[in-house]
Amino acid sequence: MKQSLILVGAILVSTSLTGVAYAETSGMRIALSNNYAGNSWRQAMLESWEKVTSQAVADGIVAAVDTFTTADQEVPTQAAQVQNLILQGYDAIVINAASPDALNGAVKAACDAGIVVVSFDGVVSEPCAWRVAVDxxxxxxxxxxxxxxxxxxxxxxxxxxxxxxxxxxxxxxxxxxxxxxxxxxxxxxxxxxxxxxxxxxxxxxxxxxxxxxxxxxxxxxxxxxxxxxxxxxxxxxxxxxxxxxxxxxxxxxxxxxxxxxxxxxxxxxIAPGVSTLAFWVAQQILDGKEIPKDVIVPYLTVTQETLDEAVANTPVGGVANKEYSQEEAIQAIEDNL
Incomplete structure (x- = not known):
């Protein structure tokens, strides 16, 4: 049995590394549901999301990626937003949630409609969704x-x-x-x-x-x-x-x-660019890959020894950051298998 499990794991990793596609994602649409944009971290998160996803659209990896940020921080507003995204027929919804539990009804409705839901940063507890976060x-x-x-x-x-x-x-x-x-x-x-x-x-x-x-x-x-x-x-x-x-x-x-x-x-x-990891997780799920429900990544630290480098590489008004390529996302997923 142990040898069989090892073989299955090796096949999963090998498939990921070879980039074999099980499903075509070039015609699929992904939406971001974001509950808050009122600080520098959230602004950097949105900028990283736009940078990476717009390139993915230009490269023909997905058909469209749209961003929706609520006008307030209230759970009912974001729940209504998710319901609207369901009606618009998105293939996946990536969500930075206002609450870990209160949005579960809307998330479950999305899953029941066949929509992939990936939460990040502010994650949700609904079992049908995936979660990308630090500890x-x-x-x-x-x-x-x-x-x-x-x-x-x-x-x-x-x-x-x-x-x-x-x-x-x-x-x-x-x-x-x-x-x-x-x-x-x-x-x-x-x-x-x-x-x-x-x-x-x-x-x-x-x-x-x-x-x-x-x-x-x-x-x-x-x-x-x-x-x-x-x-x-x-x-x-x-x-x-x-x-x-x-x-x-x-x-x-x-x-x-x-x-x-x-x-x-x-x-x-957590690095604001975790939004880009969540995007690639959604894309990989749509591509038919086996992804663990919880993808945990290290948080980004700055110490007395790395302070000068961090200041030099962080734009004024921004946040120290890391954005993920598709290859790095695949590796992060494999690290959680």
Missing amino acids: YRQLGQQQLDYLAGRLPDGGNLLEIRGLAGTSIDNLIHEGIADGVKTHPNFTIVGEATGDWDQATAQRAVSTVLPSLPEVDAIVTQGGDGYGAAQAFRAAGRDVPIIIMGNRQDELAWWQEQRDANGYETWSGT
Whole structure:
């Protein structure tokens, strides 16, 4: 039996590597359903999506790729959007979801209509859909592991939450809670909601800061580190260790502070170009390939040693990024088999 399983796995990998097509995708249409575009990460995500998918259309790999972003962040709006995409007859829907569970009815309706659904970043729990994401819980835990190395005696933490109700916010928060259990000499002394946006984070931190004791470090979700630093500076308080989320303004500020006073921290988040991996996963499923329901990819990190390279390669107003070619996507899929 073991030899048979090994043989089946080898056949699957061999088929993927040879690029043999089981179904023709050149006449197929793929839609992106996106629930939010209000920060630099989402803008970079959409830019990567447009760059890679427009080339795929030009190359004749698929017939069309269309992008739909909701006017608000509400689940009913995105559910209605998905229902509309079903009526329009798309072959696949790639979705960055407003909720892990509340969209399951619309997702199931799409699956029942024969539409391939691939969720990414904000994934869905409906079993018929595929999921492309990083281990967000581990990302939260990693922040505490890093801080434990920097602050062996522990300290007070401010936690900045992301977009309320999303799977991403919940999982990173849970990972941070796991990290505090692992390193109990750290204490969460305050919480602010930053919506993954620097301006929002700055306002939220400024609001809670007067009531907080000394803060030794800030744990974050991305898109909030620079805003938090500005809030502390405006309040005349020493800036603690702030975990960053790969945004260009965060990285540039970190580099500036490192050069001025030796400031050290760590940065990590999912690359915006994960949208392009989700696109290729959808295309490969339409092409008849066997794809695991969960495709987990590493999150993108920046360290003190790689900071200069990251700043040099990240456009102003952007996010450190990685986009996927079809070949890289196939390899990522095989890594999850």
